[in-house]
Amino acid sequence: MAFSESPQLTDLYQLTMVQSYLDHDMQDQAVFEFFVRSLPDKRNFLMAAGLEQLLDFLTQTKFSQKELDYLANSGFFRDNLIDYLSKFRFTGQVDAMPEGTLFFANEPIVRITAPLPEAQLIETRLINLLQLPTLVATKAARCRLAAKDKLLVDFGLRRAHGSEAGMLAARASYLATFDGTSNVLAGQHYGIPVYGTMAHSYVQAHESETQAFRHFAASQPDNLVLLVDTYDTFRGTERVIELAEALKAEGVTIKALRLDSGDLGDEAVRVRELLDQHGHQEIGIFASSSVDEYLLMQMHYEQSPITGYGIGTHLTTSEDAPYLNCAYKLEEYAGIARRKRSHGKATRPGSKQVFRHYDKDGKIAYDELCIASEEPESGQPLLETVMQNGQRLKVPESLDIIRHRVKEQIQTLPADLAHLTRKEEFELRISPALQKLTDETNKQFNF
Amino acid sequence: MAFSESPQLTDLYQLTMVQSYLDHDMQDQAVFEFFVRSLPDKRNFLMAAGLEQLLDFLTQTKFSQKELDYLANSGFFRDNLIDYLSKFRFTGQVDAMPEGTLFFANEPIVRITAPLPEAQLIETRLINLLQLPTLVATKAARCRLAAKDKLLVDFGLRRAHGSEAGMLAARASYLATFDGTSNVLAGQHYGIPVYGTMAHSYVQAHESETQAFRHFAASQPDNLVLLVDTYDTFRGTERVIELAEALKAEGVTIKALRLDSGDLGDEAVRVRELLDQHGHQEIGIFASSSVDEYLLMQMHYEQSPITGYGIGTHLTTSEDAPYLNCAYKLEEYAGIARRKRSHGKATRPGSKQVFRHYDKDGKIAYDELCIASEEPESGQPLLETVMQNGQRLKVPESLDIIRHRVKEQIQTLPADLAHLTRKEEFELRISPALQKLTDETNKQFNF
Numbered sequence: 001m002a003f004s005e006s007p008q009l010t011d012l013y014q015l016t017m018v019q020s021y022l023d024h025d026m027q028d029q030a031v032f033e034f035f036v037r038s039l040p041d042k043r044n045f046l047m048a049a050g051l052e053q054l055l056d057f058l059t060q061t062k063f064s065q066k067e068l069d070y071l072a073n074s075g076f077f078r079d080n081l082i083d084y085l086s087k088f089r090f091t092g093q094v095d096a097m098p099e100g101t102l103f104f105a106n107e108p109i110v111r112i113t114a115p116l117p118e119a120q121l122i123e124t125r126l127i128n129l130l131q132l133p134t135l136v137a138t139k140a141a142r143c144r145l146a147a148k149d150k151l152l153v154d155f156g157l158r159r160a161h162g163s164e165a166g167m168l169a170a171r172a173s174y175l176a177t178f179d180g181t182s183n184v185l186a187g188q189h190y191g192i193p194v195y196g197t198m199a200h201s202y203v204q205a206h207e208s209e210t211q212a213f214r215h216f217a218a219s220q221p222d223n224l225v226l227l228v229d230t231y232d233t234f235r236g237t238e239r240v241i242e243l244a245e246a247l248k249a250e251g252v253t254i255k256a257l258r259l260d261s262g263d264l265g266d267e268a269v270r271v272r273e274l275l276d277q278h279g280h281q282e283i284g285i286f287a288s289s290s291v292d293e294y295l296l297m298q299m300h301y302e303q304s305p306i307t308g309y310g311i312g313t314h315l316t317t318s319e320d321a322p323y324l325n326c327a328y329k330l331e332e333y334a335g336i337a338r339r340k341r342s343h344g345k346a347t348r349p350g351s352k353q354v355f356r357h358y359d360k361d362g363k364i365a366y367d368e369l370c371i372a373s374e375e376p377e378s379g380q381p382l383l384e385t386v387m388q389n390g391q392r393l394k395v396p397e398s399l400d401i402i403r404h405r406v407k408e409q410i411q412t413l414p415a416d417l418a419h420l421t422r423k424e425e426f427e428l429r430i431s432p433a434l435q436k437l438t439d440e441t442n443k444q445f446n447f
Numbered sequence: 448m449a450f451s452e453s454p455q456l457t458d459l460y461q462l463t464m465v466q467s468y469l470d471h472d473m474q475d476q477a478v479f480e481f482f483v484r485s486l487p488d489k490r491n492f493l494m495a496a497g498l499e500q501l502l503d504f505l506t507q508t509k510f511s512q513k514e515l516d517y518l519a520n521s522g523f524f525r526d527n528l529i530d531y532l533s534k535f536r537f538t539g540q541v542d543a544m545p546e547g548t549l550f551f552a553n554e555p556i557v558r559i560t561a562p563l564p565e566a567q568l569i570e571t572r573l574i575n576l577l578q579l580p581t582l583v584a585t586k587a588a589r590c591r592l593a594a595k596d597k598l599l600v601d602f603g604l605r606r607a608h609g610s611e612a613g614m615l616a617a618r619a620s621y622l623a624t625f626d627g628t629s630n631v632l633a634g635q636h637y638g639i640p641v642y643g644t645m646a647h648s649y650v651q652a653h654e655s656e657t658q659a660f661r662h663f664a665a666s667q668p669d670n671l672v673l674l675v676d677t678y679d680t681f682r683g684t685e686r687v688i689e690l691a692e693a694l695k696a697e698g699v700t701i702k703a704l705r706l707d708s709g710d711l712g713d714e715a716v717r718v719r720e721l722l723d724q725h726g727h728q729e730i731g732i733f734a735s736s737s738v739d740e741y742l743l744m745q746m747h748y749e750q751s752p753i754t755g756y757g758i759g760t761h762l763t764t765s766e767d768a769p770y771l772n773c774a775y776k777l778e779e780y781a782g783i784a785r786r787k788r789s790h791g792k793a794t795r796p797g798s799k800q801v802f803r804h805y806d807k808d809g810k811i812a813y814d815e816l817c818i819a820s821e822e823p824e825s826g827q828p829l830l831e832t833v834m835q836n837g838q839r840l841k842v843p844e845s846l847d848i849i850r851h852r853v854k855e856q857i858q859t860l861p862a863d864l865a866h867l868t869r870k871e872e873f874e875l876r877i878s879p880a881l882q883k884l885t886d887e888t889n890k891q892f893n894f
Contacts, residue, residue, distance in 0.1 A: 004609075004610040006632055008631050008632040008635065009604070009610055009613065009614075009630070009631075009632045010604070010630075010631055010632070011602070011604060011605070011629040011630065011631070011643055012629050012631050012634075012641045012642060012643025013629065013643035013644050013645055013646055014643075014646075015631065015643070016643050016644075016645065016663075016666070016667050016670070017645055017646060017648075017649045017663075019666050019667070020649070020662050020663050020665070020666035020667070021652075023662070023665060023666045024662045024665075024666075026652060026653075030648075030652065032648070066635075067632075067635065070634075070635040071631075074634075074641070075669070076643075076667070076670060116652060120646075120648065120649075123605070123646075123648075124604055124605045125610070127605040127606065128604060128605050128606070128607060128609065128610065128613060129609075131605075131606055131608075132608045132609055155458070157456070157457070157458060157571055157575060158458070158570070158571045158574040158575050158578075159574065159575070159578055159770045159771075159773075160575060160608065161578075161579045161607065161608035161609065161611075161612035161615075161764070161769075162451075162575065162576075162579055162608065162609055162610075162611030162612040162614075162615055163451040163456050163572070163575065163609075163611050164608075164609030164610050164611045164612070165608035165609040165611070165612055166456065166575060167456075167609075168608075168609055182458040182459050182460065183456070183457075183458065184455050184456075184457055184458070184459050184462065184518075185453055185455040185456045185457070185514075187459075187517075187521075188455065188513075188514065188517040194459045194521070195459060196458060196459025196460035196461075196462070196463050196523075197460050197463075198460055198463065198464055199460055199461075199464060199567075199570075200776070200777070200787045200789065200792075201464075201477075201479070201567065201570075201776065201777035202464045202467070202567075204777045204780070204785040204786070204787060204892075205468075205473060205477065205563060205777060205780045205785070206473075215467050215470070215471045216463075216464075216467050218467070218470060218471075219463070219466050219467035219470045219471075220463050220466070220467065220523070222522070223463070223523060229789045229790070230787055230788070230789060231788050231789075231892065232788070233790075260789065260792075261789035261790045261791055261792050262789070262790035262791065313770045317608070317769040317770050318769075319769055319770060322608075322764040322765075322766055322769040323606050323760045323764050323766060324606075326606075329647070329648065330647070330648035330651045330652060333651070333652045338651040338652070339651070340647045340651060340677055341677070341678050341679070342647065342676045342677060342678075342707065342708035342709070343676070343680075343708045343709035344708055344709065345647075345707075345708050445651075445678065
């Protein structure tokens with residue numbers, strides 16, 4: 001199932017529309033923008049991610065002969081389309097917010113400028129590639145806000161929605177300052193640190209818990225985290241303590257115990273007390289099982305002794321917000337601004353830029369949405385040109401650089417927008433020139 | 448990003464555990480079962496899906512040299528593991544419920560019998576491959592229950608979590624009796640009927656809505672669905688009516704109008720009235736925009752004139768239940784039943800089978816969970832052996848066969864379990880022999 005660079009991974013209507021564009025010679029330049037109409041509940045910011053994979057897709061996508069044969073025989077299309085698709089490569093321009101940038105509702109994150117059929121053909125996969133990384137980076141950034149400097153590891157591959165979701169989520173959470181992932185292929189492919197402990201099945205396969213711990217210590221002396229809740233957490237911890245001295249004599253240090261069930265807060269306190277009573281302050285407590293930013297806030301509030309977390313399902317599915325109300329809309333065609341006015345889905349016309357304004361403490365004060373060609377006297381433009389004529393303008397950004405940006409971005413978040421549960425207002429100003437263009441477009445397309 | 452057959456797409460702990468199993472010569476037969484601990488809110492049944500992709504994975508998965516090199520240099524492993532992994536192929540047995548089977552909490556859907564390291568190594572991807580199709584097939588089956596015989600089409604690729612999710616969701620919804628998908632690659636790859644209309648951008652790119660409709664009719668005379676809500680739904684519908692006679696004279700029939708915003712129920716009634724006033728009973732109404740089983744129930748209740756639905760985001764993300772509380776657990780090792788007793792996550796030990804019992808009307812009465820070797824006097828066994836020695840026992844099932852099974856399965860659903868919003872109880876009996884084994888296992892592993 002190696003489909004991800006295929007332009008055939010699209011909605012049929014993209015192809016039927018392109019058929020019509022070719023039939024009627026509509027191949028002038030179009031501007032489309034990708035944006036989020038409204039933020040999900042409990043989200044006061046989003047974090048842009050996925051641009052790197054989109055640029056890869058745009059530079060590599062082309063139709064295979066097998067795909068063209070399928071389309072030619074589908075009954076929907078004629079030769080002029082098949083001929084066009086056989087030569088199709090993306091030749092347009094991409095302007096985008098760098099990955100890790102904080103953004104808000106109705107702000108273009110990615111702007112595509114290309115001949116209309118090309119810009120249309122890439123819509124489906126563009127949305128598909130940007131939505132999930134943005135969801136997961138945002139969720140991870142929220143977990144980081146809640147957890148402060150605790151160790152945070154992506155454990156979510158198994159319940160991610162397919163393999164690509166698992167890979168994209170490992171990358172998106174790491175760029176949003178997670179410490180690593182359990183996903184070995186993501187470790188290899190993206191250079192992300194990998195973490196792992198043991199499963200309950202490992203303990204169960206042994207005749208006793210102590211034997212299981214001894215075996216694991218022998219096999220992983222430098223990476224020893226022991227899962228203590230297979231049968232009874234307290235007894236499991238006692239067994240670890242019984243072993244710890246003997247292991248120390250062999251030069252083996254137990255890094256941490258792992259808890260994966262029950263009330264993690266209560267269990268951790270009991271386990272910490274027992275460890276401390278026996279002088280094992282050096283052994284940490286690593287917890288997993290339904291962890292999300294809300295549990296992390298609770299643990300912080302309780303001053304929990306947990307030192308690290310494995311965060312799985314809730315991270316990689318973005319459980320409390322598994323989708324974005326996002327769209328990729330035509331804003332300009334053949335030099336003329338366009339506007340959709342559908343109920344609840346109206347857009348601002350024209351090619352646009354976002355300018356960010358900060359207060360005297362360096363916190364985000366408001367954003368202003370402008371026509372792309374405007375040059376306002378103040379504000380930081382957020383979209384940069386990253387591709388022209390279908391070619392990248394820069395080498396791919398390293399995850400280290402993006403992580404550095406994320407840390408800077410989080411510093412600019414005002415206290416209210418950093419709230420994880422209460423919904424706050426964000427001010428997106430509309431420039432006078434953009435308002436004028438909106439009014440004019442309404443008049444022009446006043447059908 | 449063509450990773451899906453790689454065994455490296457796994458959690459690090461699978462590999463550290465296998466390192467230890469090799470070090471301590473623990474390679475006896477193990478039995479693992481995949482099951483769902485509890486059903487999500489509002490779900491009274493689940494529908495099994497994804498087995499076909501799992502069997503593909505099991506027959507094809509092996510480590511590449513590049514992957515082995517990464518592991519060898521990771522610092523976690525020794526030569527005996529790398530050597531084992533270089534020869535790794537899955538050689539075990541798979542027993543499973545056929546795709547499309549209805550199932551309930553704590554019932555094994557897939558059972559793996561294989562040497563312990565093999566059975567352990569496949570865990571992560573097995574869960575990853577089974578969870579999403581099961582979620583989506585279930586969601587699709589619920590939509591079908593709500594929509595009765597209306598046309599239902601998967602529109603969810605763009606907001607699926609990556610490319611593989613989009614493919615798996617198109618297949619899972621079709622097997623659960625959707626009529627087709629907008630996903631062209633899924634159409635090609637799985638032989639699913641593809642559907643498509645036009646986007647707002649198409650209308651916007653034209654100087655007038657009428658011109659857009661004319662152009663589309665010229666290019667897609669046999670597949671003409673016109674989107675009428677780009678500017679004003681009522682005016683858009685009037686323009687279609689103005690065009691309809693002229694098109695008819697050219698031999699072109701308008702199949703349907705499409706609504707994609709606002710209150711779909713109200714808009715459809717207004718549009719239907721207008722079409723009927725002008726004698727266009729033949730033109731259907733196709734609706735999309737945040738459709739799910741709850742909206743479909745409402746539309747059915749209102750006797751809405753909508754004739755078909757495009758169902759996107761809510762389907763492919765399984766929006767109100769984006770994950771399953773599912774697990775893959777060791778039930779037996781080296782001939783001895785095993786049991787996990789972690790708080791809230793306890794399992795029944797041993798290799799198991801599910802027997803289904805029906806009432807006199809052919810509706811599901813209850814299921815009984817038995818030891819796999821039991822031969823109860825009544826009840827239909829749900830798990831079948833589909834793979835032995837790493838080889839499939841049958842050719843892959845066609846989607847037509849699975850769709851037929853789904854229709855039969857839905858017929859067996861009693862009225863209470865067909866409820867889409869109210870949570871109902873389902874009776875899973877435990878056979879006396881299994882209860883006895885549970886008690887014995889508790890005594891044996893009473894650490």
